[in-house]
Amino acid sequence: MIQTIAEKIARDPAMQALFSSGLRRQYPRQHVLLPEGSRPSSLYLLMAGTLAVSTRGKDGEDLLLAYFHPGDFFGEMGLFPDVSARSACIQTRTECSVLEIGYDRFLNLTRTHPTLWIEVASQLAFRLRAVNRRLAEMPTLHAADRIWLVLQELALRADAPHVAEGKLLRVTRLDLGKLAGCTRELAGMVLRDLATDGRVILRGQNVIVRTDALTPAQPVA
Incomplete structure (x- = not known):
């Protein structure tokens, strides 16, 4: 059975702790939430709406990379060492509700709720598999x-x-x-x-x- 993000929070103590520790923010459509190249300081969880992930091509054109949907974490790369700037632009496609939590607060939470790392890592692994598949298959299709x-x-x-x-x-x-x-x-x-x-x-x-x-x-x- 597919769980919505609200159902996951209701059933998972780790997600409940995350939700209680974060800040809920609302954004209008077509709002640049995270500019490419900006300094990372927070992890985000999309609660409602759709986000577009894009980057600048070598000729300055916008390249659409992916969508984010409710339940998706983003901004997680800033948790890793030597990542000093956002590698892509995150912009709302619709009105969005987003949970924001600073990296330090998230890391403190993972000491008592280590499954939060599993949630973030599993999403990152899914995205990497999708990128690998595209890189492997798309050039020949x-x-x-x-x-x-x-x-x-x-x-x-x-x-x-x-x-x-x-x-x-x-x-x-x-x-x-x-x-x-x-x-x-x-x-x-x-x-x-x-x-x-x-x-x-x-x-x-x-x-x-x-x-x-x-x-x-x-x-x-």
């Missing part, structure tokens, strides 16, 4: 296959909403193209082809990835 890879990656997240036909994704054609390394127009064309093939259902601005088309992602060693 056509645009249509890259888009399908991204859709599966988003749909296989535990927090992707279930509907009768499959997993519901709220992703724009523009963002899908950025994640897959192609144009918005090409992303739209591929989505229509995937709908014809029966792998997705297009419902307004939303994409439903059909359950019977999903295959579990395999980690790349």
Whole structure:
């Protein structure tokens, strides 16, 4: 059974302690929460909404790397030695509720609740596996296959909403193209082809990835 972040906090004493120790903050959509290159000082937990993770390309263009969803930690790299600056920009896509906790306070909490490290580390490992998979597979794939890879990656997240036909994704054609390394127009064309093939259902601005088309992602060693 999929747990929401509220359910996880209600059932997990370590998460309850974290929630009690942090500061709850609200941010409007399109707000730059963490600028790239800023000095890290806090760990964050997304409680509600969606965040976009991006970085600057060599030509100054914005490169979309990933989304963060409720239950995701971010800002964890600043907990490691010799990390003196944020490596990416974190910006809200929707109105967001975020729990912020300073690194020192988080480290103190882990002395009595060491499972917090497991929670943060497991999310970091999941992201690294996803990056490894993309690096291994995307350079050899056509645009249509890259888009399908991204859709599966988003749909296989535990927090992707279930509907009768499959997993519901709220992703724009523009963002899908950025994640897959192609144009918005090409992303739209591929989505229509995937709908014809029966792998997705297009419902307004939303994409439903059909359950019977999903295959579990395999980690790349």
